[in-house]
Amino acid sequence: MLKGKKIVLGVTGGIAAYKSAELVRELVRSGAEVFVVMTHGAQAFITPLTLQTLSGYKVATDLFSLIEESEIGHISLAERADILVIAPATANVIGKIAGGVADDLLTTVVMATRAPVLLAPAMNVHMWENPICQENILKLRGRGYHFVDPESGELACGYEGKGRLAEIPAIVEEIRAILSPKDFSGEILLVTAGPTEEPIDPVRYLSNRSSGKMGFALARAARLRGARVILVSGPSALKPPCGVKFIPVRTAVEMREAVLENLAQASALIMAAAVSDYRPQRSHAEKMKKSKTELNLPLELNPDILFEAGQRKGKRVLIGFAAETEDLLANARKKLTEKNLDLIVANDVNRPGAGFAVDTNIVKMIDRFGKVEELPLMSKEDLAHRVLDRVLSLRSA
Ligand code: CTP
Helix, strand or coil: CCCCCEEEEEECCCHHHHHHHHHHHHHHHCCCEEEEEECHHHHCCCCHHHHHHHHCCCCECCCCCHHHHHHHCHHHHHHHCCEEEEEEECHHHHHHHHCCCCCCHHHHHHHHCCCCEEEEECCCHHHHHCHHHHHHHHHHHHCCCEECCCEEEECCCCCEEEEECCCHHHHHHHHHHHHCCCCCCCCEEEEEECECCEEEECCEEECCCCCCHHHHHHHHHHHHCCCEEEEEECCCCCCCCCCCEEEECCCHHHHHHHHHHHHCCCCEEEECCECCCEEECCCCCCCCCCCCCCCCCCEEECCCHHHHHHHCCCCCEEEEEEEECCCHHHHHHHHHHHCCCCEEEEEECCCCCCCCCCCEECEEEEECCCCEEECCCEEHHHHHHHHHHHHHHHHHC
16 A cells, blocks of 8 residues: 655654654665655754664755755655655744754645645653643644644653653544545444354353454545544454444444444445354353253344344445355355345355465355456455445446
């Protein structure tokens, strides 16, 4: 996604400047070309040589250097940028940009660029809370500047509070979001993920091997493409993607409630969750003791959430997943029809590289017109984008 993107990274003078090295590495690893501009203040905390070594390009520092100006002058930097990121951004640089000051290379590039600008502030908590700083941020937000807010925690200056530079993955994610095409803007997408857990007693439950990876990848991709995303997930070890509304649930009944509550506002529902078909007839309040005989555990049917959503489908696009171990196409087609779906993503979970807990998947997508699209082995992230592409094409079909 960041492959080939040209990112101008401004580094300003705060203790968090050392973290810009990690940011450069991460961006370069994602395939971006990074051109670093450092203020004089930044160079007191980290050397240009470090960032030059990591980025592979000469670091620009000086507005009035004849050589630098001819090679990487402020106009050329401003024009080549797909995005301009300032991390860390001090209260000083925020104030200067808000006040229209352009008195060094970085602020001049900001003034001259037409690319989106993302600021990741980092400063002492009192500076962050200072109404002048907050007013400047408000003003810049109003002008379309993007911010990734600092986090709370222990600050280098010994204080506790908000002001610590956002985590590097959160900054990279925001860059991705800004640079993604926004073909889902204005839409609300409802996505489910993970397994459900059906309690037997306080320490035991029925569940399955779903990790939540596919649903989380879908939620993240939709959010990057501009959707407002509601992610309803059963128990998963994964961290919810930035910027999505996350509703954690445990059982199929809880998942049903969360889905049906949010369905009306959604323009599409993608059910990637592996919902338990059955639950124990009764969940024991106390831990069950073993006995000398065999155990019979009566199970009852859980609600079929997707089927119910299909009954009240309206104009929304409904997508289901089918995990199969035999007769993949026939079984998936049956589910597509019975549940009134627009598309079903079928995977043979027995194939290596497909199914639960891995980062890749091999699927066949069958749409409501009967068309089968066979996809090669790909990452769940890439598959998420392919599924979203189908949401758009099915809607216009
Ligand atoms: N699903 C659901 N509610 C259930 C079971 C499944 O909403 N109680 C959804 C899943 O999220 C998935 C689709 O239905 O998108 C197909 O799930 P799957 O378990 O493969 O199908 P089932 O209808 O349960 O059929 P079977 O288990 O017999 O294969």
